[in-house]
Amino acid sequence: MNSTQYNIRSIAAKTLNEVLEKGASLSSILPLMQQQVSGKDKGLLQEICYGVLRSLPELDWFANQLMDKPLDRKQKTIHYLILIGFYQLHYMRIPAHAAISETVNAVSALKRPQLKGLINGVLRQFQRQESLLLSRLENLEVRFWHPDWLLKRIQKAYSGDWLKIIEANNQKPPMWLRVNPNYASVTEYLTELSQEEIASHAHETLSSALILDTPVPVDRLIGFDKGAVTVQDIHAQYAAHLIEPKEGELILDLCAAPGGKTTHLLELAPKAKVIAVEIDETRGIRIKENLKRLHKNAEVIIGDGTTPEVWANGRQFDKILLDAPCSATGVIRRHPDIKWLRRSTDIPELVSLQYKLLNAIWPYLKEGGTLVYATCSILPEENSQQIKAFLAKHPSAKLKEINAPEDFQKATTSVGLQLLPSPSGGDGFYYAVLEK
Structure with missing residues (x-):
């Protein structure tokens, strides 16, 4: 052209x-x-x-x-x-x-x-x-x-750190990769990148993670189309590690699109049985595309997470990852349009939906099983307050302590792990690990 x-x-x-x-x-x-x-x-x-x-x-x-x-x-x-x-x-x-x-x-x-x-x-x-x-x-x-409503919420929730969060949101994001161990080790892939004059560094704690010194188009990443790597933020990569998938386990990835976490679970435990559920059919296609690129197999179901009785077929799961729909206020630097498309009135609706999902799926977790609740939000209503409310009404749920890597940018919270965006680190994510 x-x-x-x-x-x-x-x-x-x-x-x-x-x-x-x-x-x-x-x-x-x-x-x-x-x-x-x-x-x-x-x-x-x-x-x-x-x-x-x-x-x-x-x-x-x-x-x-x-x-x-x-x-x-x-x-x-x-x-x-x-x-x-x-x-x-x-x-x-x-x-x-x-x-x-x-x-x-x-x-x-x-x-x-x-x-x-x-x-x-x-x-x-x-x-x-x-x-x-x-x-x-x-x-x-x-x-x-930032819009006034969001600025005020961040200032209220993080009185000591709000300016750092705002500054991180306003920067261009770093590019993190997750190396597929079936393709190469991180060390081997670092060498391949170096040969293409792409400077990068491995993460000290998460075994498959590396960061590029300067972001590049995905078509410059060696073996990307063959499933060698996935572009995935370091804090997002932590989800699968918290699930700790084991071979043979039946694992549910709920609200799974676009499939980054689904494929990561299968990289960590190739013989696990993973079921990926997504309500949106178009987004469900993305899951299948990512599975195909990474040569992984999972059962993909187009279904509503609030009505598992329709699609679960009575199955009980060893592990559940609930990557709940949220305000996405933790990934603003990657999606700056969120600031202008999201409204303050959206938050109560999202909180209600998140609780419905938690409440609906909890009975489908086996006794002794683990549920990881995840959002890419930094708003307490969707995160720590949400989990507090759930724990108060579900005596069978026990909160497990999370020992996150030292270099993760963490906020002080009594319930779960609130990760904050940082210039050379990860995006804003929240995790809570619940045992039944």
């Missing part, structure tokens, strides 16, 4: 409009938009979209300072194009003249050529006033890049 056939800034503006005005998730809409561009432009499109969503309040504030009146709702795509211009000028290494000219040219691709003068004027004004604007920004909450 010839790059002259499209304008990447206009495609980025349309992508942002789909997310922020129509509620599409970036992970679902971006791959579709990337089909319109070629080669390295796919990475550029991703960088622009993720960057704007990451720093949205700041970029919006710039626009409010530099424009006499905001564009009306019919012109939202043009508004996002202006933000794209700000992001390039302030955060990217693209030469200013190229960033401005390409952004101005995008107006024609968006069929609004009459607005070229406006875009050009606003971006050049930003160039001239950038230092002044930044000095005025210092004491404003928009510099935290």
Whole structure:
């Protein structure tokens, strides 16, 4: 595809409009938009979209300072194009003249050529006033890049650590890999990466984990299509270790998509019988794709976790991993659109669903069995408070102590393990291990 056939800034503006005005998730809409561009432009499109969503309040504030009146709702795509211009000028290494000219040219691709003068004027004004604007920004909450409701919840829950959490959320995430032991040892795979001039380091505690010094596209990872490695955050990798799968055990992975934890269980215990249950049929396909890539076998069921009587066929499980639907507030750095798609009113609904899932599946755990409750949230209502409420109503459930690796970024909590996002560490995850 010839790059002259499209304008990447206009495609980025349309992508942002789909997310922020129509509620599409970036992970679902971006791959579709990337089909319109070629080669390295796919990475550029991703960088622009993720960057704007990451720093949205700041970029919006710039626009409010530099424009006499905001564009009306019919012109939202043009508004996002202006933000794209700000992001390039302030955060990217693209030469200013190229960033401005390409952004101005995008107006024609968006069929609004009459607005070229406006875009050009606003971006050049930003160039001239950038230092002044930044000095005025210092004491404003928009510099935290989080919606007010979420910022207040994080400040309340983590009075001593909230700023570190916010700063970690606002950074680009590290790239962690999980090496498939059937393919190679971590040491062998480190050597293979080194030969491709990809610098990486093994984790000291988790035997299959390594981190890349600089993230790379998955097609640069040796043997990825053959199942050599899985891209999985270090804190997410801890789930399967907490389950401690054994050969021959019947293990349920509930709410299993996209299958990263399912396949990890089978890497740790290849002869375990794993059943992966997912309510969404499309996401269920992802589980099957990951199983196929990693040459693993599991029974995949499309079913509702709150009604196990429909699909469990009376089976009792040795181990259950409940990776509960949650606010995903622990993985914001990987999915910055969460900040703008999630609402404060969503949290009580999620808490209710999580409890229903816990309550429904507990009878299907064998006596002496283990259930690991997991979320990628940092909100106590979904985590420690949820498990406290469950323990209070289920005398048969006993909380097991978790001794996490020393380098994991942990928050103080009386119930379970709350992991926090950290720049070179893992994402925000919560775990509670319950024994019956």
